[in-house]
Amino acid sequence: MPTNPTSIWELDHKLIGKLTWHFNELDSTSNHAAAHSAEVANNGLAIIADSQTYGRGQHGRVWNANKGQSVLLSILLFPPDGLRRPAILTAWAAVAVCNTIQDFLGLRASIKWPNDILMDGRKICGILIEQSAGTIVGIGLNVLQTPSEFAGLGLPFATSMQQFTPHPLNTHEIAKRLLSNLDEIYHQLLDGNVQTLEKEWVLGMGLLGREVILEEHGKKHEGKLLQQSFANLELESSLGIRKQFVPENILHLSEFNPYAESQP
Secondary structure: OOOOOOEEEEOOOOOOOOEEEEEEEEOOHHHHHHOOOOOHHHOOOEEEEEEEOOOEOHHHOEOOEOOOOEEEEEEEEOOOHHHOOHHHHHHHHHHHHHHHHHHHHOOOOEEEOOOEEEEOOEEEEEEEEEEOOOEEEEEEEEOOOOHHHHHHOOOOOEOOHHHHOOOOOOHHHHHHHHHHHHHHHHHHHHOOOOHHHHHHHHHHHOOOOOEEEEEEOOEEEEEEEEEEOOOOEEEEOOOOOEEEEOHHHOOEEEEOOOOOOOOO
16 A cells, blocks of 8 residues: 555645545555544544545445546544444535535536435435544545446446536546535534534435435334425325334435336
8 A cells, every 4th residue: 555645735725635645556545545544643643646546335245437527535534423423424425425416517526325426316426434442534526437337347337427517527626525524514513513424414405304224233114204304204104104214224215207117
């Protein structure tokens, strides 16, 4: 694993990405961030790579990227106990990504439970939260890939930012804006303002008041989503029975489609 960054970004931020180490290539930005998690002084350290050879996705999947096509970013955090919850951290990263996409494209992405960002129903970004000595927040945002490149990788339902604009995009510019948005929202959270993030997370998912299917630990539930917050989600079944769920126990949540053969 490289030990010396290709370059160091010293950004005018309060914490997140104030110190950013940029590498040409890493096996995994999250692995590199974890290697520095013994020091609390590294709180807010951002690791970015132009390419990675063994990136990690949800459920242990391998997620790689060719050089210079994506924002491959991991942030090392030591959040206070109240902010260590995966639901809050995932929402923090997801909303910051959506804000960044809107900054560059003028379009709003949507959030898919639990940790994907979609444009036009196709995946443009994945988020992975890992907790150990510190908290690692990994973000992989597709920027320059073409439809033919995704098809060649067997990913026909993936997309990139470049597919939504005729203007050339720069992954480093996007990464710096993303770090800025992450920094701004994180300090709102540190100041006790969780409600603003919660509201944007709920709006980004767009499921409140809709008929949904919810899966937790092998059990599936159908009903109208009456409430969605970091505290709980509440469903009302067709029989009028209401049940509450803790966000961290929910594996999948999506709008109910009566015509689909199966729900994700």
